[in-house]
Amino acid sequence: MAARIVAAAAVLTLAAGASGAGRLREVERLPTYRKLVALTFDGGGDTANGTARILKTLRQRRVPATFFLAGRWIRLHPRLTRAIGRRYPIGDHTYDHADQTGLSSAEIRSDVRRGALWIRVETGRNPRPLFRFPYGARDERTIGVVNSMGYASVRWSLDTWGWMGTSEGQSVGSVVRRVADHLEPGAIVLMHVGVARDGSLLDAEALPRVISLARARGYRFVALDRFVHAPR
Template identity: 85%
Template sequence: MAARLIVATAVLAIGAGASGAAGFHEVDRLPTHRKLVALTFDGGGDTANGTASILKTLSRRRVPATFFLAGRWIRLHPALARAIGRRYPIGDHTFDHADQTGLTSAQIRSDVRRGAWWIRVKTGRNPRPLFRFPYGARDARTIAVVNSMGYASVRWSLDTWGWMGRSEGQSVGSVVRRVAGQLQPGTIVLMHLGVAHDGSLLDAQALRRVISLVRARGYRFVTLGGFVHAPR
């Protein structure tokens, strides 16, 4: 996972410059100066251990959120996917959750379409125009491919690092501190539904404190709908 972080960070830097220069449609924060924050949750790996707790916390605290689910994740956890779809918007996260920069353009389209099929059929949600690249790994070519399919590439402006787990120096406290230190109007927060490789559930365990912190600072939670639009 640490290697994935290095790869994703490098590609993010390349993609950010390319998207700005070439006019590719990519979003990493909400276009607003108001105190609005979007919580987003990725379900891409095989595990979903934090999902029930996350859904319970969001429901009890009446917090809107946006989910990005891979088709493979939905196939493994259909009941959880349906529960998410009943209440929250879902974006496409491909089917296989593979690094798209290593695929041909045709393979990318196939992976994205398969992911969208699972979302529509199993949750009743239409993922367009929301798409998130697995691991954040993308470049000018891959962004252009998903844009041509009617999707905006949705990144994040704040990664809690909860997915790294305790064995890589993270904790519930570190998740909360990262949010506290980087919170600003329009922040898109990245959290995860599954467990870290060491079995920890830091995002799920920190969520209540994160919600309390954000609200205490006068922010309101929103979904990505209304802020992220299909490429023109």
């Protein structure tokens, strides 16, 4: 069946500030009714313990994915960054992984540029237009700033909560159940490459089951670079 494009459900266009100039671009889901799902993995803290396992699973199961890596994470894990960049698109996640709503517009631009620089240093690739705000913290001003730099703000429609770890009551089973309960066409799934504070690797451990679940329901995995475009 031919794909049906549903821009309103996938791309939020918000009035831009008091000036009313332009529109703000933020993507929360894929613009389709087809059974497509995008797995995304954030690397913002210092840890990367789940990364090798995630990459092995993705490679063995032949699953495309998208990564959002902070510049600080990249500096700590250059070899992993290069391994990711050889196979998957990498989006900008700032350099310092700070809450951007607490920064000035100039500070945001600097943080985003530094993050992009380190992606280019280690992979030779330009992350534009893929950008994700640390912690998902953003407002109209901060979205407008990154849009003006050629980035679309990429959020998610399904958070596995694997980052909470077992100390917050989560488990591999709960990660899989959240996906089972909330998976729908065009979903953008948020997972993480590092460990939770308690040292657990729930997203990495749950990933094979998540892939099997989605495929059993007839879903196909896609990377975001096919669907996310720079603001106009």
